[in-house]
Amino acid sequence: MLASKRILLIIGGGIAAYKSLDLIRRLKGLGAEVTPVLTRAAEEFVTPLSVAALAGAPVHRDLFDLTTEAEMGHIQLSRSADLIVVAPATADLMAKMAQGHANDLASTLLLATDTPVLIAPAMNVRMWEHPATQRNIAQLKSDGIRFVGPDAGEMACGEFGAGRMAEVPDILMAAETYFEAGVLQGKRIIVTSGPTHEPIDPVRYIANRSSGAQGTAIAAALAALGAEVVFVTGPADVPPPPHVEVVRVETAAQMKEAVESALPADAAVFAAAVADWRVASASASKIKKKDGALPVLEFSENPDILAGVSQMAQGRPKLVVGFAAETDDVVAHATAKRERKGCDWIVANDVRPETGIMGGSENAVVLISGDGAESWPRMGKGAVAEKLAARIAEALVQ
Numbered sequence: 001m002l003a004s005k006r007i008l009l010i011i012g013g014g015i016a017a018y019k020s021l022d023l024i025r026r027l028k029g030l031g032a033e034v035t036p037v038l039t040r041a042a043e044e045f046v047t048p049l050s051v052a053a054l055a056g057a058p059v060h061r062d063l064f065d066l067t068t069e070a071e072m073g074h075i076q077l078s079r080s081a082d083l084i085v086v087a088p089a090t091a092d093l094m095a096k097m098a099q100g101h102a103n104d105l106a107s108t109l110l111l112a113t114d115t116p117v118l119i120a121p122a123m124n125v126r127m128w129e130h131p132a133t134q135r136n137i138a139q140l141k142s143d144g145i146r147f148v149g150p151d152a153g154e155m156a157c158g159e160f161g162a163g164r165m166a167e168v169p170d171i172l173m174a175a176e177t178y179f180e181a182g183v184l185q186g187k188r189i190i191v192t193s194g195p196t197h198e199p200i201d202p203v204r205y206i207a208n209r210s211s212g213a214q215g216t217a218i219a220a221a222l223a224a225l226g227a228e229v230v231f232v233t234g235p236a237d238v239p240p241p242p243h244v245e246v247v248r249v250e251t252a253a254q255m256k257e258a259v260e261s262a263l264p265a266d267a268a269v270f271a272a273a274v275a276d277w278r279v280a281s282a283s284a285s286k287i288k289k290k291d292g293a294l295p296v297l298e299f300s301e302n303p304d305i306l307a308g309v310s311q312m313a314q315g316r317p318k319l320v321v322g323f324a325a326e327t328d329d330v331v332a333h334a335t336a337k338r339e340r341k342g343c344d345w346i347v348a349n350d351v352r353p354e355t356g357i358m359g360g361s362e363n364a365v366v367l368i369s370g371d372g373a374e375s376w377p378r379m380g381k382g383a384v385a386e387k388l389a390a391r392i393a394e395a396l397v398q
């Protein structure tokens, strides 16, 4: 299962770092490719030379390393793996991750990545139980970070309790489970994401505030479960996830065409914030100012892609999921939208500016289905995506 998988292994500075040498050896034994990263503190516990020798690859240590940066920038390094494993994940490294710090190579990679991250925490029991660490754990879980361990038991410091790094076989099993989780293997799923840009003229356009973060997270979560994902994205702020087929579009009309050519599919998730209107006749040349005379824009309605696919007479995906961005009466409006468009589920969210959801990193959604409305607690967009992907897997694989 781990054969030819690319693992970026970040080794934090804790006494458990010695176990990471065995982890590298076992990963290599299973055929994985290991790219090791050492924090400064980790170098106090294991030497770069032993890590490099076991990994059979150079060790990355420095954020500002000219040679490394010339060969492979740290952003690319963070994204070129199939899985990032942090072992040991120290209290400090977890705090940096939870806060989004990027002041050394390890924390920068963890902030810049869109690859799934598995962490094996290791620290003294008091540090583990401290409210600050517990807050960080909750934050990391809601950001979609996977955990393995810690175990309880006697620690190197002589105390007893939770905080001991998971044993190497458990870390390997957690990594394997991640790659095994192919419940959606063989299922083709279309995901739309991001805003659309509707041109006014060659330089101006009408758009909305969607960042594409939620759609991107959903596509990543579905791909992580083994689905073949066609990711149709408007011009989003966030880069598309790895392991999906990316189709880039600008306008609603192009998005519709891309979705139609991606059919047939087992499911379709419409997370894009499609512009409802376009400028009826966009100018082929830049509209110039004319002595105070204001241009008048006439609009025409864009095709409703979600409704079109939901109401297909033949070849409709088994599961069609729409989104509803509402500012008031969220459940009532979203329930009516589900009926009107004919989709199976609506993921409704409250996009009043004070919620900080549109363009933010968290989401509080209500899932509307034929069975009624189910409110999910506010969580990271990654966690919403994983929960939704698990639901989709349940619905498609029975």
Ligand code: CTP
Binding pocket: 192, 252, 270, 271, 272, 273, 274, 275, 276, 302, 303, 304, 305, 306, 307, 321, 322, 323, 324, 325, 326, 337
């Ligand atoms: N959608 C679509 N094509 C459109 C407009 C919307 O596929 N032309 C999809 C969106 O991707 C989303 C859902 O429809 O899944 C809801 O979009 P929304 O804009 O919130 O709903 P509207 O139908 O535009 O209703 P209203 O503007 O009244 O809120």
